[in-house]
Amino acid sequence: MKFQHKHLLGLEELTREEIELILENTAGFKEIFTRSIKKVPTLRGKTVVSLFYENSTRTRTSFEIAAKRLSADVINFNVSTSSVVKGESLLDTVHTIESLGADFIVMRHSCPGAPQLLARKCRASVINAGDGPHEHPTQGLLDAFTIKEKKGGFAGLNVVIVGDITHSRVARSNIWALSKLGAHITIAGPSTLLPKPFERLGVRLSFDLREAIRDADVINLLRIQIERQRANLFPSIREYSLLYGLSEERLKWAKKDVLIMHPGPINRGVEISQSVADGKHSVILEQVTNGVAVRMAVLYLLSGGEENE
Amino acid sequence: MKFQHKHLLGLEELTREEIELILENTAGFKEIFTRSIKKVPTLRGKTVVSLFYENSTRTRTSFEIAAKRLSADVINFNVSTSSVVKGESLLDTVHTIESLGADFIVMRHSCPGAPQLLARKCRASVINAGDGPHEHPTQGLLDAFTIKEKKGGFAGLNVVIVGDITHSRVARSNIWALSKLGAHITIAGPSTLLPKPFERLGVRLSFDLREAIRDADVINLLRIQIERQRANLFPSIREYSLLYGLSEERLKWAKKDVLIMHPGPINRGVEISQSVADGKHSVILEQVTNGVAVRMAVLYLLSGGEENE
């Protein structure tokens, strides 16, 4: 099977088979990390430009390492010092980057749909690295890969996502990927942060952590964004933590072999306790490692897969 | 013929033959862009340091991609976090960069003549990437290359440069290159922005757009720098646009096969209308692509040309 897409904009538009193809390729690239020389010549002579309109050192770095391990050249296009501050339009910036010779544009933007808009006008492959609250497809893929690696598959698996689902691209990309792959999904949090329409996708809503994580195979804790806490959606960080923060004690409500996931960076003592973050159920750092492998697989498949080797 | 210069400081000091040699090499390097692996080992093991005292993501990125396609290592020397803020002199900074092992220093500075000063004290090759209003030689070269590619040559060609000529290093480098290559040059704009002494170089001045672009083969529109608009040189952006902005309608005043050029980033609706920027006469994005090729040619020739291969 060959990957038919030129861009990776979201997981909503991928089929189950396409997602599975990416996960299979991820396993192959992860194997490279165990070698002494963690590098393959797959994308030699290709140029990957990262274009981040929101700060994110960890995602940007993950893409940079992935691209360099494929031997691509990586350019960090610094938005804050670029023509953007001179009033250049997003589309003109992207056309310039493309004309400079970019084969891939890895883009983060606060506006949902920005990468989709650009992809229609662009010969380079556009990879969405997060567009507002809409999607963050490589995060969804790395979460799926981590679950598959630890649990063997998705059929009948109970995955609970806890936090501010309304504003979370991570939640959306997880829901698209995991529901297609066959998992049962519950979203949990204060009622103000759980979007009702998700029920139509077969997602279960729960406002009670204990009820939500009973029978959970996987708990994915979202970051509470302290630095941009939305007014009045919940009373306080402290109250959120009291009701939905995952402690060692509460972990016992879930299955014995539950996985604890988090997209990072974590707020210790807010959505996750110190001991749970560092405990034996936590796969948070493995998610980081898998992120590099999944991004290598995405770059590889978008470039045309086997043909390019 | 061998390129005899160690530095590229301006086009004023190059002969017609030297400029032609760069343009010929540019064509060769541009051919590489059509290959599957857009990379050659020409400058492997060489180090290119970019030292930008003014922000310019697009020029810096163009040099970075050019250097990487020649397999050089590229270092972005971050002026804002460097010893410069600790009061180190420009010359000490450059001697440090040289001692770190730079083979090339690509430099932008607000002060005219700064690269010239350094070149005299420096074993590394200095490339001027813009020194105040003085010169921006690689921009002049990429403009010349684009014209040559589209028009076949320069003899008898009418090139009109529109905008704030007084403060434009792009205009100066264009004038030096194109007049040596045999084109007729007109500069057009408000009288406050056209320097009289250019007439001595054989440049024609025009304060009327219609009159200026009649018989034009090439129109090069300069960016009006909204973000640092100089007090009182013209009444307002809106008035500039009304008098000198190029619209679809006004384009008819020029020849049928006129080329529209712009160094970017463009101000849509100010010096150029939406439809002209994206229209069939526009070669603005090809200029961007040619910029990478011309910078590869410059790096190659400054490093000694064939000897280094």
Next chain:
Amino acid sequence: MKFQHKHLLGLEELTREEIELILENTAGFKEIFTRSIKKVPTLRGKTVVSLFYENSTRTRTSFEIAAKRLSADVINFNVSTSSVVKGESLLDTVHTIESLGADFIVMRHSCPGAPQLLARKCRASVINAGDGPHEHPTQGLLDAFTIKEKKGGFAGLNVVIVGDITHSRVARSNIWALSKLGAHITIAGPSTLLPKPFERLGVRLSFDLREAIRDADVINLLRIQIERQRANLFPSIREYSLLYGLSEERLKWAKKDVLIMHPGPINRGVEISQSVADGKHSVILEQVTNGVAVRMAVLYLLSGGEENE
């Protein structure tokens, strides 16, 4: 002999033999700089991440060039745009970097002991690029290498370090390295800036420049940090310069073949006069070049030395 350490945290914990091993390897790597292709494949497929909590373009760049000349991939982890500003702990940041695949973390931090703390929790090799006033081991090594290269050895050599010793990691790393290697060390400066306890390490204190540098083979002038001048430790920059600044005149107090060293960036006219900085005794720029070679040697030895080739 094989280098037994996984991290380079300070010179206090290295033996004389280990320091000598690094210096020997430095000579080998410096030889590469004379080749046409200044690059070896030693660390191909390895990833070096620089994590600087204090600005330092020159040290960061020196490590970057060193790593690239060993064919490693280099990632600049931008602290100011990273999760650090979202409140992530230092340890979580480092674990994330490690999980992203870093083989080396080159770290600068204002807090003494920060790299030591991390090294205990980290599978990647940690290199201290300066931790507050504590140590800056690669600076100490490059200073030792420069002295060895110029003087042939250390036995009986008189090295004088002038400046704010109390707050200087450069002084500390120099003292550890040079005293182990057999040099006699004098520290000179105002009494408020010379820590008494150093006498226990065999270091001589001197408050009088003339007396201090009589018989000096090497004078290492520290930078007076004008930008963060500590209140009341000395009356003024001007007075410091009058008492301890090294002029052409005062240079005559030292031996005829004295070496003048400075870790840079220099304050011309403060701790060093214009003519001494550029004079025949000065090896300041050679120190910069040697810094790249010493960092190549450190990266190479920490990666396991010969085994990895």
